[in-house]
Amino acid sequence: MNATAQRLAARSPFDFIFALLVLIAGGIAFSRYGSFMDYYEQAILIGAAGAMIGLGWFWPALRVFLPTCAAIALAGIGLYHGDLARAQTAFWLKYLLASQSLVMWMCVCFFLATAMFWLGVLRRSETALSIGSGLTWAAATAALSSSLVRWYESYLIGADVGHIPVSNLYEVFVLFCLITSLMYLYYSARYKARSMGAFVLLVISAAVGFILWYTFDRQAHEIQPLIPALQSWWMKIHVPANFIGYGSFALSAMLGVAQLLATPSAPLKKETKIVGYLAATVLVAIAVCLQLKSSEWFPQSGPVVAIGSFLLFAAVAILGIALNRGVLSAFPLNPDILSEISYKAIALGFLFFTIATILGAAWAADAWGGYWSWDPKETWALIVWLNYAAWLHVRLVKGWRGDILAWWAVVGLLVTTFAFLGVNMVLSGLHSYGGL
């Protein structure tokens, strides 16, 4: 008891101000909307408030980040005056505070941050790295605020349409960007390893590219009402938990890439390089041809072609890394730190992925009549889980270290990506609402 009191006394006053703020906000939300929630949702609200305080105390930067996002979201919500059409007319909404405007700002900031990180690594410029960090913070702020505003906007479309924005592929991609960038920011501050942003932001930029394509080509940003299977409080915890997993796995894979490029290694023979690049070019050519012509050549086997070209591109990426081992060894990237963060991220991701899968099973038991149906998504979740379980085993039990684990983390991302995207695109199943 005494120890607890001592630890509390050691906390800064800002911790308590933050906690008070969260409690007030939670209290207002509860008193205004508590009657619309069922017990589970009320419990989630209370739990979320607790988790937020815990996170803020654990990582002080969040004491600023979370209230800022809340303030931006509230400003946006206030400007709507309950009329969704104002997103196209009111100046601040149109250019900054509507959820879609915020998403666009998020995209811009992430792209700029990526560029700054690479500049910072290649020119060894601390300034560029710190600008990159700042831009990543800005992007994360835009991402969280946009999701909050979108949540409100969904209720403006219709009281029965409103739902938390984690219900389709578009919304979870924004969530993925948010979580991955926050994890990067946490680890980079803790291990003073900003330069790893050059790699982590690459995977985020890829996700951002997907978001843009998905918005402009497929109009996926439109808010759709929830189908009955998704109308459950389980969604509020299952999906975010899953994306902490996906985010950490993506982060660790990119750190794996960084580690492979940054660990000094014997230079390859010239012939090997030439053969390697030739092979990579051929693979790219085949993959591009498949993409363009597959519907003519193999009209019957769309899924197989999709998996095939995914594997081809993956092979090219791996070949690219293998041919460029050690190329960044002179730059400020510390392989030991990278490997340690990679391990931390996988351990965290594994924990949350386990929780998410269990929550998913419990939800499935409520919605589909069985906690495990060998649905493709479930099965791939199991494969991902087994993969990282094995990774952790060889690191902890066998004491493996270094390149091999880095390679494995990279391959792990391929498996994870397939479980996350490939299953939705290629395989049909109960999870088909996450489809493209």
Added chain:
Amino acid sequence: MRFAISLLTVLAIASIIGTVLKQNEPYTNYHFEFGDFWFSIFEPIGLFDVYHAGWFLGILGFLIVSVSLCIYRHVPGMLRDIKSYRERASYNSLRLIHHHAEIDGTPDQAATEAWLKQHGFRWKTRTEDGVTLLAAKRGSWQKLGYFFAHSAIVVICIGFIIDGNLPLKLREVFGGKVAETRDLPQSQVPPHSRLDASNLSFRGNVTLSEGGGGDVVFLNAGNGYFVQELPFVLKLKQFHVEHYSTGQPKRFASDIDVFDHAGKLLKSGTVEVNKPLIVDGVAIYQSSFGDGGSPLQFARWDLMTGQQTTLAGRSQSEQPFQNGQEKYTLEFGDLRVFNIENMGKLAAQTSAVAVDQFSQALASARSVRAERNLKNLGPSIQFKLRDSAGQATEYLNYLAPFNDSGANYLISGVRHAVTDQFSFVRMPLDDDMKPDTFQRLRATLLDQRTWPEIAKRTADKAFKDGAFSATNRNQFEAVTTSVLQQFAQGGFPALEKFLVAKVPQEQRQGIAQTYLKILQGATVDAMDVAQQRAGLQPLPVDPEHYRFLMDSLVAASSLFDYGPQVYLQPVGFTEVKSSGFQLTRSPGKNVVYLGSILLVLGIFCMFYIREERLWLRVADGRTLLAMSSNRRSSDFDREFERHRTALLPETGDSA
């Protein structure tokens, strides 16, 4: 360990096969997809139901055994280790620990103990031969994490086996149970394919119509099924489906009553997606819905004569059907009460100007509301007319009129093969919103007895207007009759065929236009004749009615491709819905959940509790601090520094 990893790899690969290859499809689909040769290879090794194949369960079994052995081997040692403080560590062994520091002087014991207590250490002090060794440790739960996580795997697998189909498989092998593969009424399924209500665990499906009930569910088993008897009778009172304004489904719910076999009401309630009802340990889930056989009323139109009679039917059922001499089977499919269709983009959304398209793309990327031109086309009925040779024509007929810029139509879709798209016929409705006038017109156009009269009237008009003043009137009438005759043999396509056969290519276009004009003129006159024969007033001459006539002409032509010349116009229905339920009894569920909790707890302990041991050895005025952890990381380096500065205040010669 190596063995376990290879098992896991096989398991993962098998699981991948299971996700790529669609599981539990009807066997005929596999035959069709892979051919007989591959089917005969895939089927015995269970690729069509990987997750229930014997070898898959075998691997799982091995995994349980291997993990159990692992626990059995490691746990006793771990328990000893957890209990032990290692207070007998020698000076040399402590110096070999990577994190150690040594100074001259002795720290204050009370301060040391207070510090250790504050940081959650527990310790033991041992004094011997002037050497005081304080051995402390914390985070012993870390080791328990291993036990939790690994036993969780075993627990979960046991739960799986209880709920999986292993018990059923064993009964198939040893208990003489055989899956039924024939399509039989439930009551005729023989006892060796029936499972009684005491079955420990099952997961099956049943579909009930509103007002109907059932006391069995069907369990899939490879190529066949089992009939599982329920401990109660399930009755569907009513099924509700609600839609969003966009037409997407919003809520599926079934009001059900559950009776025991004596007829006593056990429970009454509503089952919804995500909200199952649990009765007697059996969970009842909403899993699908459909049409449960609704009484339907039709106006039956003979398309040759325009005669109308009535017809009654029931969706999801078959009945004989006679059209003239031909005998058909009328196979009713689904009645769909709502048909909300996206009618394409609104005019405002389609812009040809490129700059506008860009700004529109931006504007649409900014808007989260989907702008869709949605329209409810009202109830529709799908059915097939199968002739005695087994050839079927499929129809999709709508009940409500479809309004297109002011004019109303009845829509009927037709296709001659299941793989085709429906092609739609739009039959225009008259001023009374009825198809009668159109039917009358078509019958008249097809009736050769009326052609001379029509041709005469058309010629009258043509020569009065002076459009064909130079032509011989008899010849004009003959041409008109011929055009009508060709049209009556197959509509516009027949007319075109005639042109292709008889007219040289260079003149064809001109002649075709003339024919079309004549036909259009003749249609107006045919309408007058039809009205006159029916004893009705002629249609007023105005643009609306002219449009009606031209639409009629198009529809009259399309109906030649309609298969049997009968149109069944839906005029009424009484909706009876059906609801599909999944019923499960899964006693292993709680076992699996218990395992899951253990698993999370275990993983948390393993990764987020660091087991640390700390030794403080005081002898001869020198103090040695050593710390070890089960995991080396930079965090631990920092941790050691913290303890060193606190416990060994004066900086000594740290090694």
